[in-house]
Amino acid sequence: MRGGAPIEFPPHMDRSRRRVAVLLLLPALLVVAVVAAAPIGLLFRVALYPPGPVAPLSGGPELDSFAGLLSAPYPSVALRTLRLSLLTTVLVTLLGFPVALFLSRSRGLSRRIQTLLIVSPLLMSVVVRAYGWMLILGRQGFVGETLAALSLPRVGLLHTEAAVLLALTESFLPFMILALAASLDRIDPDLLAAARGLGASPVRTFFAVVAPLTLPGFVAGASFVLVGSLSAYAIPALLGGSAARTFVMEIYELVTISFDWPTAAAASIVLLLFASALLGGAALLSRRRSARTFGA
């Protein structure tokens, strides 16, 4: 992309250039260190205090707050959260793949409008979109009132797992479309022509050429959706409520209702470790995959 030949700097200039670069990078890295890394370290420490609503925190260090996560209701809540995230990822992939294909084949104005439709929701607050789904799904909402107007029995879909799943799918769909489309856009059209020229059917071309080449986009998109839906709070809280309690809702209530900071911190650490493992695994997977494909 860069035009012109790279200019060779003498070694001492290169070194001072690098030193300036480190200085320029420092403030941003410092923010991540102070506002993310250090607080996460602090949560580790808080998790080692004895669980319970005690202030000021004292005693320990011990692992009782982690052990407490093994008793009710946490295991079943964790399983439900995991199930919702996996289902969201599957739905988002099934719906997102054809859209990404369609988008990557569109040009000009159509592509611009589609991009706008995909990107705009990402810039809206998740609370506003969850509110929209409440208005649609509630007993006195669009679905309920339409059924009543047709003199059919009112059905309220609010406060169900299905409502949570629908809203999660909607809120993560744009990410998956963009991730898949980025991969699809990088496929060399000559490859597809070659596959077809060699006699492969469109179906065979799809599974032998297109699908493997979109795998990096899929892995990036799927890990993001998986972790994002595991971490979602507004959607399960507003659309599921007590009918679909998730892990993050438990953390919130441990802090604001039970004042049990050690357990809240322990649950946060578990979630963070799980999310990091998922993201790290996905990064490793796509790196190894691309190394194998390109023989690097």
Next chain:
Amino acid sequence: MPRIALGAAAAVAYAVLLLAPLAVIVYSVSPGAALEIPPSGASLRWYAGLADQPRLISGLFTSLSLGAIATGAALVTGIPAALALTRGSLPGREACLAVLLSPLSLPGLVLGLGVLTSAAVLANATGIQTAGTLLPLVAAHLLITIPWVVRSVAASLETTDPALEDQARSLGAGPFATLFLVTLPSARAGIVAGAVSAFVISFGNFAMSLLLASGRTVTLPVAIYETVDRYQDPTVAAVSTLTIAAAVAAAVLTDRISRPLKSRGASSGSGRQPDPAAPEPNA
């Protein structure tokens, strides 16, 4: 897959994406507090009624100032970082970028809890009270605004020619003159797009703000959350519609700004440029 089937799937997906914002907009002009099907008319009374909702109004102003401060601070820290990443020939470039982008994929509520805990520890240890001020919110929002600025500015810098800067230097311009007269103006599109996205993302953030917002520092998304949770009121829909309009305007604006950038990239033979408004999930 045949194009018609793909088009149908895309139409379904786009309809799903439009449904929730449309529901909010329709409810915001409803004549009464109850939702009517079919609607008996339209009215703007809930927009006028916003003036009587101090919590929503105060939330709106909190979110506006928080967004402005967080965006300003993100520009001050993010633009140098983007310069270092694109021009610095650093060995750990990829790792640094991954670290800077990582807060986008971590659970926001947990990050908020971490900041809340840190603020409490700071208050205990030094007596510096940050509770009730914007400081914890600004700090937390920096985590999500910096990535947008860095990504957008770096994408812009990638497409500009560093040889131009070398020419400026060889013509006698000092490093600062080169930076302010050549490098930054050529990355203008990325800077503006990054600032717009960062502001809108901070303005709409909920997960991180929830535990940090209290009293006068309750942000608009948190105020909306507390209000919809308790009772039905189209005023909430009215203020939500304003935020929807802002989001769409921001999307259109970033698309406009990044347009010349893209065509320039296309003419030099490369493929699609990364869309500054499109947060490509980082693995």
